[in-house]
Amino acid sequence: MSNTSNTNSSQxxxxxxxxxxxxxxxxxxxxVLLGGTILWGLLVAPFDWNVGDFQRNPVPVDAIPDIGExxxxxFTEWPGRSPQDIDDQISYPLTVSLLGIPGVKDVRSYSVFGFSTIYIVFEDGIDFYWSRSRVLEKLNSLSSGTLPTGVVPSLGPDATALGQVFWYTLEGRDADGNPTGGWDLDELRSIQDFIVKYKLAGVQGIAEVASIGGFVKExxxxxxxxxxxxxxxxxxQVIDAVRQSNLDVGARTIEVNRAEYVIRGIGFIQDPSDLELAAITSRETQPILVGDIxxxxxxxxxxxxxxTKAGSETVGGVVVVRYGENPMATIQRVKEKINNIASGLPSKMLPDGTESRVTVVPFYDRTGLIQETLKTLNSAIEQQVLVTIIVVVLMVMHLRSSILIGAMLPITVLMTFIGMKLFRVDANIVALSGIAIAIGxxxxxxxxxxxxxxxxxxEAxxxxxxxxVIYQASAEVGGAVLTAVATTVVGFLPxxxxxxxxxxxxxxxxxxKTFALLSSVIIALTILPAVAHVLLGYRVRDRFMRTAGAGALLVGGLVVLLFVHAAGGLVLAGFGVYYIAQPYLNRTLARACQWSANLIAVGVVLVTLASTWEPVGPEAGVIQNTLFIGVVVGLILLAFWCLRVAFPSILAWTLRHKLVALTPVVMLVMVGSTIWLGFERVWGWLPxxxxxxxxxxxxxxxxxxxxxxxxxxxxxGAFLYMPTTMPHASIGEATDILKELDLRIMSVPEVELAVGKIGRVESPLDPAPTSMIETIIQYKSEYMEDAFGRRLSFRYDVSVGDFVRDERGNLIEDNQGRPFRQWRDTIESPQDIWNEIVAAADMPGVTSAPKLQPIETRVVMLQSGFRAPMGIKVYGPDLESIESFGLQLERLLKEVPSVQPAAVFADRVVGKPYLEIEIDREKIARYGLRIADVQQVIEVAIGGKPLxxxxxxRERYPIRVRYMRELRDEPETLGDILVPTPAGAQVPLRELATIQYRRGPQMIKSEDTFLVSYVLFDKVPGNAEVSVVDDASRYIKDKIKSGDLEVPAGVSYEFAGSYKNQVRAAKRLMIVLPLSLAVIFLLLYLQFRKVSVTLMVFSGVFVAWSGGFLMLWLYAQPWFMDFALLGVNMREFLQIKPYNLSVAVWVGFLALFGIATDDGVIMATRIEQTMLEEKPHSIEAIRLAVVRGGRLRIRAAVMTTATTVLALLPVLSSSGRGSDIMIPMAIPTFGGMAVASLTWFVVPILYCWGQELKHRFGFEAQQVRADT
Incomplete structure (x- = not known):
C-alpha cells in the first residue's frame, strides 16, 4: 500500500x-520548536492566564468588533444660535465642501441649538488616519466667507462612539466607601473638568474624556x-469694561544687584468683587463701576x-478609547490611574464629623462584558477539549494515543493566538467563536x-x-488530511x-478558524508523528529500565497528589503501580487493566468536565453533573458505536437495495430546501x-x-432605554422627567442601577438634543456572581428550605452551598425584565423606546444615524413636508402586525416653540441704527454672551454679561430691552421690532445636503428583521396604490437599519458561495482525478446542508427535545428556541460545507485503494470490496463525526454572556454533521453503483491511480 502511494505521489x-x-x-x-510555540502562545493569549514573571503582550480584547461606519x-460650535441658523450657515456649506473629499460615501449633518455635528462616512477601504488628514486639509482650505466670522470648525476625536467604554460619576464617600454627599454640583463639575478629566486624558490609549452633568461655574x-x-x-460700554478688566501682562525683566527679576502685571479676576470694581466710565470725576449698574x-x-443616578442629579464623565487601541488594556490603565489619584482628590469634613472624599464611581464598565464573554468562550473551549478527550479515549480505547490526540487541542489554540497576534486580529466574542466551532x-x-x-x-x-511504520502510516493519509483541511478553509473563503x-x-x-485549521494540520503532520513515535513506537525491553520508569511515574504522581492536584496525582500514581505490576500479569488481566485505565481516565476527565460545565446546575453537585454528562455523552457515543458495529451489515444491505437506501437522502435534501425557502417558493410550480x-x-x-x-x-447585561420627551419640553422639565424615570425603573426588583442622561455629553461624539433621554440600566445577573462573572454559592439549610444569613442579614459564602437566584420566579429571561421596565417607565410626556443595549445602540447609530434597529428615512424639500409624511407613516406602521406599535415614533421635526424678533428695517433706520447694532443687544441682553x-x-471660568433674570425670562418684558442709538438715546426694543411666536425645528438632519427625518420602529419579539421590513414595505406600498397614502411632491422614503447588512450579505453570498463550492469541488477533483468520484464525495455537502436546515427548523418547534433526562429539561439544557437565518447562521453553514466532505474523502480514498488491491471482476466482488474498504475507514469516520458533534455540545448548552452569538453558528454544523453520517453509506453506494455500471457495460471494474 505504502509503496504504491509513494510511487504515484504528486509533488x-x-x-x-x-x-x-x-x-x-x-x-x-x-x-524546541514546540516549547517555544507553547510559551509564545501563553504570552499572547487574550485570556488572563498567570505565566509567572514573564511579561505578557496579549492580543487586544473587546466584546465585539467595531462594525460601525x-x-x-x-464639530462646530456657535453658542446661542438656533438649529435653522446652524444649518443654513454652518452645516450646509460645510457639507457641500466635505462631499468633495476622495473616498467619501455619505455626509450626515445634525444642526442643533448651539452646535453642528457632521459625520463624514468614508468607504471601508480608506485608512482611518488618512481620512482625518484629508478632512483637516479641506477644513484648512475653506474660502473666506464660507462660515460666519469667528466660527471655527474642528475635527472630532480619533475615536468612534463605540469607543465609549467607561462611564463614571463623582460622588462624596467616606473611608468605607459609603455615600455621604456634602458636595454641590458645581463643585463636583469643577473637580471633574480640571482634575479628573485631565488625569484620565493622559492615560495611554485615551482619545477623549468628556464631562456631563452638574453646573459649570460662571x-x-x-x-x-x-x-x-x-x-x-x-x-x-459694559461689555468693553468687563473685557478690559481681566488681563495679565508681562514687562520683561530688570536687573537688581546682579539678579534678574521677571516683571508681571497682575490683573486677572479672582473674585466677583474684582468685577464689581471694574470702571466703565466717569462722570465729573465720579467713576461709574460695573457694580453700580x-x-x-x-x-x-x-x-x-x-x-442623574437613581433619581438624583450628579456629575460624571465618559472615557473614549482611541481608534485601534486595546479596550481591555486601556480600561485597565484607566482604573489604575483612578486608584492612583483617589487619595489626592478633594475632601471635606461634614458637620457630623464624617470625612467626605470625592470618589470616581464607575456605572458602565465594558470590562465586565469583555471578561464575561471571554469566560464563556474560555469555558466552552475547555469543555470542548475535555469532551473530545472523552470521545477519543472511549472510541480508541488506547490511552497513549488518546493523550496524543488530546494534546493537539491546546497547542492548536495557542498557535491560533499567535496567528491572531501576527495578523493583528483582535479577540472578541465573534473572533474566538471561530476557535470554538473549529475544535471538533x-x-x-x-x-x-x-x-x-x-x-x-x-498489523506490522x-x-x-x-x-x-509510523512514517508510512502518516504518509498514507497525509494527502487526504491536506485535502480535508483545504476544503474546510476554502469553504470559509466567502x-x-x-x-x-x-x-x-x-x-x-x-x-x-483558518488559523486553527492550519495549526491543526501543521501539528498533525509534524509534531504528532514524532510524538507518536515516542509514545507508541519505543518498546523498553530492559526490565530494570521499565521498572525504574514506572517507579518515577509513581513518585511523580504522589508529588502531584500531595502538592498540586489530588485527582491528577492519583491517576499518575495508579499508572505507575500498573506499569510496575504489568510484567507479572497474564494477558487477560493486563487487557482488563488497560480497559480499567481508560475508564479511570474517562472518569477523571468526566469529573473535571462536570466541575466546569455544570449542566444540571451548581446546586446539584459534582456527582449529579457527572452522571448527567456521562449519560448524554454515553448515549450519543452508543448510537455512533452501534452504527460502527452494524456498518458492514447495513452497507452490504444498502448496496443490494440502492434506490431504497438513497430515497430518504433525496427526501432529506428536498425537506431542507423547503425549510429554507418555504413551501410556496420550492413547490409553487405544482398545479x-x-x-x-x-x-x-x-x-x-x-x-x-x-x-x-x-x-x-x-x-x-445592560439595557439602554432611549425614549424622547416632547420637543417643547424645557431642560428643567426634561430633568424632572428623567429623575422620575430613574425612580420608576429602579422600582423593578431585578434592576440594580439606572443612570439617566438628557442632552449631550460635551463631546463631538454626542449630538443629542435635550429631548433625547438615555438611561443605562444595569440589571442583576440571574444568580449572584463575583467580579469575574463566576457564580457564587452560599450556605443553605435544607431542613428550613432557605439560605443561612449572618447577624447582619448577609448571605454566607459556602462552596458546598447553593447559588442565590436574584430574579423573581416570574422572570425567566432578560426580555421579561425589559417588559417590566417598559411597563414601569410608561408615563405621560414620554414616548416608548425600542429594546436596545449600550453597544448595540452605538453600532446602530453609527451605521444608520438613528437610535433603533429599523427605521424609515424620509427625504423632502422642507421640514414641514417630511414631518407631515413621517407622521402618516407612523400611523400606518402601527397597523403592521409584526411591528411593535408602542415603539413606532416619527420625528416631531418642527415642534420646538420659537420666539422670533423680526427687526423693522425702516424703524431702526430712523434712529441711525444698523441690524448688527440691534442684534448685538438682543444677543447679549437676552441670551448672554461669554466675554x-x-x-x-489651572481652572478657567467664563464671564457672562446679560440682563437681569426678571427682565428677560418673560416674553412680555422682552420688548422693554433698551437699544442705544448713536445720538445717545435708548429705545425700547418693541419700537424697533415685532416679537412673534411660531413652531420651529429642535434639530435639523440632512444627508448629502438633503433634509431628512426618521420614523423609528421595532419588531414584535419572535419576528425576523428582514421579514418585518418586508411586511412594512409591502403594507405601505399597498396603501399608496389604494390611494390611502399620498406621497407629496419632492418627498421620498427608504427603509434603513441593520437589516440592510443582512440583505447586502445575502446578495454577496449568492455570488461567492457557489464559487466557493466550485473550488471545493476542484480540490476534491485534484484528490481523486475523477469527476464521478468527486461528485460522489461532493454529495455530502448537500446532505449536510439539509441537516443544518432541518436542525434549525427543529429548534423552532415547541415539542423538539421537550423531555427531561435525569430531571433536566433538554430544551433548557440545549438553549432550544427559534433562530432566524442571520449572517451568523450562514457562517455556521460555511463552516459545515468545509467539513461535510471530510468523511467522504476518507471513505472514497480507502475504497479506491481496496478496489485497486483486489481488482474485483464481478458485481458481488465489487460489493464485497466496497464493504471491506468502508469497514477499514469507518472507525476514523465515526470518530471524526462523533468528535465534531459532541464537541459542539458545550457551545450549544452554554448560557453565559456571548452564547447567543455562538449558538446560531454551531446549530448548522451540529445538525449537518449529525445527518452527514449518511455519507458513510451514500459515498459507498454511489461508488459501488458506478463500478457496477462499468462492469455491466463491459468496462474494467476499476481504473484508479495508485495513491491516497
Whole structure:
C-alpha cells in the first residue's frame, strides 16, 4: 500500500512526506520548536492566564468588533444660535465642501441649538488616519466667507462612539466607601473638568474624556437697564469694561544687584468683587463701576446636558478609547490611574464629623462584558477539549494515543493566538467563536492520523522499524488530511469576501478558524508523528529500565497528589503501580487493566468536565453533573458505536437495495430546501389544485420559509432605554422627567442601577438634543456572581428550605452551598425584565423606546444615524413636508402586525416653540441704527454672551454679561430691552421690532445636503428583521396604490437599519458561495482525478446542508427535545428556541460545507485503494470490496463525526454572556454533521453503483491511480 502511494505521489505529497520524515528523525528540533510555540502562545493569549514573571503582550480584547461606519466628525460650535441658523450657515456649506473629499460615501449633518455635528462616512477601504488628514486639509482650505466670522470648525476625536467604554460619576464617600454627599454640583463639575478629566486624558490609549452633568461655574454680570439709563451707560460700554478688566501682562525683566527679576502685571479676576470694581466710565470725576449698574455673582452657566443616578442629579464623565487601541488594556490603565489619584482628590469634613472624599464611581464598565464573554468562550473551549478527550479515549480505547490526540487541542489554540497576534486580529466574542466551532474539526486531523498509525502498528511485524511504520502510516493519509483541511478553509473563503459591517464582524472569525485549521494540520503532520513515535513506537525491553520508569511515574504522581492536584496525582500514581505490576500479569488481566485505565481516565476527565460545565446546575453537585454528562455523552457515543458495529451489515444491505437506501437522502435534501425557502417558493410550480388541498395547505403553514436578520443580539447585561420627551419640553422639565424615570425603573426588583442622561455629553461624539433621554440600566445577573462573572454559592439549610444569613442579614459564602437566584420566579429571561421596565417607565410626556443595549445602540447609530434597529428615512424639500409624511407613516406602521406599535415614533421635526424678533428695517433706520447694532443687544441682553475667561490656577471660568433674570425670562418684558442709538438715546426694543411666536425645528438632519427625518420602529419579539421590513414595505406600498397614502411632491422614503447588512450579505453570498463550492469541488477533483468520484464525495455537502436546515427548523418547534433526562429539561439544557437565518447562521453553514466532505474523502480514498488491491471482476466482488474498504475507514469516520458533534455540545448548552452569538453558528454544523453520517453509506453506494455500471457495460471494474 505504502509503496504504491509513494510511487504515484504528486509533488505536494512529496513535500509532505519529506516534512514528516524530517520531524520523525529530528525530534530535538521538534521539541524546541514546540516549547517555544507553547510559551509564545501563553504570552499572547487574550485570556488572563498567570505565566509567572514573564511579561505578557496579549492580543487586544473587546466584546465585539467595531462594525460601525468608517467615519470622521466635524464639530462646530456657535453658542446661542438656533438649529435653522446652524444649518443654513454652518452645516450646509460645510457639507457641500466635505462631499468633495476622495473616498467619501455619505455626509450626515445634525444642526442643533448651539452646535453642528457632521459625520463624514468614508468607504471601508480608506485608512482611518488618512481620512482625518484629508478632512483637516479641506477644513484648512475653506474660502473666506464660507462660515460666519469667528466660527471655527474642528475635527472630532480619533475615536468612534463605540469607543465609549467607561462611564463614571463623582460622588462624596467616606473611608468605607459609603455615600455621604456634602458636595454641590458645581463643585463636583469643577473637580471633574480640571482634575479628573485631565488625569484620565493622559492615560495611554485615551482619545477623549468628556464631562456631563452638574453646573459649570460662571461669573455672571446681570445688568440693570434702569441703572444703565440713569447713568447714561450703554450695554456696549459694559461689555468693553468687563473685557478690559481681566488681563495679565508681562514687562520683561530688570536687573537688581546682579539678579534678574521677571516683571508681571497682575490683573486677572479672582473674585466677583474684582468685577464689581471694574470702571466703565466717569462722570465729573465720579467713576461709574460695573457694580453700580449690575449685580455680579457666581452662578451656573447654560447647560444642555444633565446626568442623574437613581433619581438624583450628579456629575460624571465618559472615557473614549482611541481608534485601534486595546479596550481591555486601556480600561485597565484607566482604573489604575483612578486608584492612583483617589487619595489626592478633594475632601471635606461634614458637620457630623464624617470625612467626605470625592470618589470616581464607575456605572458602565465594558470590562465586565469583555471578561464575561471571554469566560464563556474560555469555558466552552475547555469543555470542548475535555469532551473530545472523552470521545477519543472511549472510541480508541488506547490511552497513549488518546493523550496524543488530546494534546493537539491546546497547542492548536495557542498557535491560533499567535496567528491572531501576527495578523493583528483582535479577540472578541465573534473572533474566538471561530476557535470554538473549529475544535471538533481540529481534532479530526489527529484522529485520522493516529487511527492509521495505530492500525499500522498493530498489523506490522515485530521486526519492522517502528519509525518506518509510523512514517508510512502518516504518509498514507497525509494527502487526504491536506485535502480535508483545504476544503474546510476554502469553504470559509466567502466570509473573507464580506464587506461593510458583516465583513468587520465575521472576518476575524474566518481568520481564527483558518488559523486553527492550519495549526491543526501543521501539528498533525509534524509534531504528532514524532510524538507518536515516542509514545507508541519505543518498546523498553530492559526490565530494570521499565521498572525504574514506572517507579518515577509513581513518585511523580504522589508529588502531584500531595502538592498540586489530588485527582491528577492519583491517576499518575495508579499508572505507575500498573506499569510496575504489568510484567507479572497474564494477558487477560493486563487487557482488563488497560480497559480499567481508560475508564479511570474517562472518569477523571468526566469529573473535571462536570466541575466546569455544570449542566444540571451548581446546586446539584459534582456527582449529579457527572452522571448527567456521562449519560448524554454515553448515549450519543452508543448510537455512533452501534452504527460502527452494524456498518458492514447495513452497507452490504444498502448496496443490494440502492434506490431504497438513497430515497430518504433525496427526501432529506428536498425537506431542507423547503425549510429554507418555504413551501410556496420550492413547490409553487405544482398545479393550484394540488397546492390547495388540505394537506398541502398544512405543509405550507408548517414550512413558511426562514426569516432573516443581520445577527442575533448579544446579551450585554445592560439595557439602554432611549425614549424622547416632547420637543417643547424645557431642560428643567426634561430633568424632572428623567429623575422620575430613574425612580420608576429602579422600582423593578431585578434592576440594580439606572443612570439617566438628557442632552449631550460635551463631546463631538454626542449630538443629542435635550429631548433625547438615555438611561443605562444595569440589571442583576440571574444568580449572584463575583467580579469575574463566576457564580457564587452560599450556605443553605435544607431542613428550613432557605439560605443561612449572618447577624447582619448577609448571605454566607459556602462552596458546598447553593447559588442565590436574584430574579423573581416570574422572570425567566432578560426580555421579561425589559417588559417590566417598559411597563414601569410608561408615563405621560414620554414616548416608548425600542429594546436596545449600550453597544448595540452605538453600532446602530453609527451605521444608520438613528437610535433603533429599523427605521424609515424620509427625504423632502422642507421640514414641514417630511414631518407631515413621517407622521402618516407612523400611523400606518402601527397597523403592521409584526411591528411593535408602542415603539413606532416619527420625528416631531418642527415642534420646538420659537420666539422670533423680526427687526423693522425702516424703524431702526430712523434712529441711525444698523441690524448688527440691534442684534448685538438682543444677543447679549437676552441670551448672554461669554466675554472672557478667568485664570484661577489651572481652572478657567467664563464671564457672562446679560440682563437681569426678571427682565428677560418673560416674553412680555422682552420688548422693554433698551437699544442705544448713536445720538445717545435708548429705545425700547418693541419700537424697533415685532416679537412673534411660531413652531420651529429642535434639530435639523440632512444627508448629502438633503433634509431628512426618521420614523423609528421595532419588531414584535419572535419576528425576523428582514421579514418585518418586508411586511412594512409591502403594507405601505399597498396603501399608496389604494390611494390611502399620498406621497407629496419632492418627498421620498427608504427603509434603513441593520437589516440592510443582512440583505447586502445575502446578495454577496449568492455570488461567492457557489464559487466557493466550485473550488471545493476542484480540490476534491485534484484528490481523486475523477469527476464521478468527486461528485460522489461532493454529495455530502448537500446532505449536510439539509441537516443544518432541518436542525434549525427543529429548534423552532415547541415539542423538539421537550423531555427531561435525569430531571433536566433538554430544551433548557440545549438553549432550544427559534433562530432566524442571520449572517451568523450562514457562517455556521460555511463552516459545515468545509467539513461535510471530510468523511467522504476518507471513505472514497480507502475504497479506491481496496478496489485497486483486489481488482474485483464481478458485481458481488465489487460489493464485497466496497464493504471491506468502508469497514477499514469507518472507525476514523465515526470518530471524526462523533468528535465534531459532541464537541459542539458545550457551545450549544452554554448560557453565559456571548452564547447567543455562538449558538446560531454551531446549530448548522451540529445538525449537518449529525445527518452527514449518511455519507458513510451514500459515498459507498454511489461508488459501488458506478463500478457496477462499468462492469455491466463491459468496462474494467476499476481504473484508479495508485495513491491516497
Amino acid at each position: 505536494p505529497r512529496g513535500i509532505v512526506n519529506t516534512v514528516i520524515r524530517f520531524c520523525l528523525e529530528q525530534k530535538l528540533v521538534v521539541a 468608517n467615519q470622521q466628525i466635524v 461669573y455672571q454680570v446681570d445688568v440693570n437697564p434702569d441703572a444703565m439709563r440713569a447713568a447714561g451707560i450703554t450695554l456696549g 449690575a449685580t455680579v455673582s457666581l452662578g451656573p452657566a447654560l447647560r444642555r446636558g444633565v446626568l 474539526t481540529v481534532v479530526d486531523m489527529g484522529i485520522v492520523l493516529s487511527e492509521n498509525i495505530l492500525r499500522a502498528l498493530e 511485524n515485530p521486526e519492522d522499524s517502528r519509525l518506518e 466570509v473573507f469576501t464580506m464587506e461593510a459591517a458583516e465583513g468587520k464582524l465575521f472576518k476575524p472569525l474566518a481568520y481564527t 393550484a389544485s394540488v397546492r390547495q388541498r388540505a394537506i398541502m395547505v398544512d405543509i405550507a403553514h408548517t414550512f413558511p420559509g426562514m426569516g432573516s436578520e443581520f445577527m442575533p443580539a448579544l446579551d450585554e 472672557a475667561m478667568t485664570v484661577e490656577g
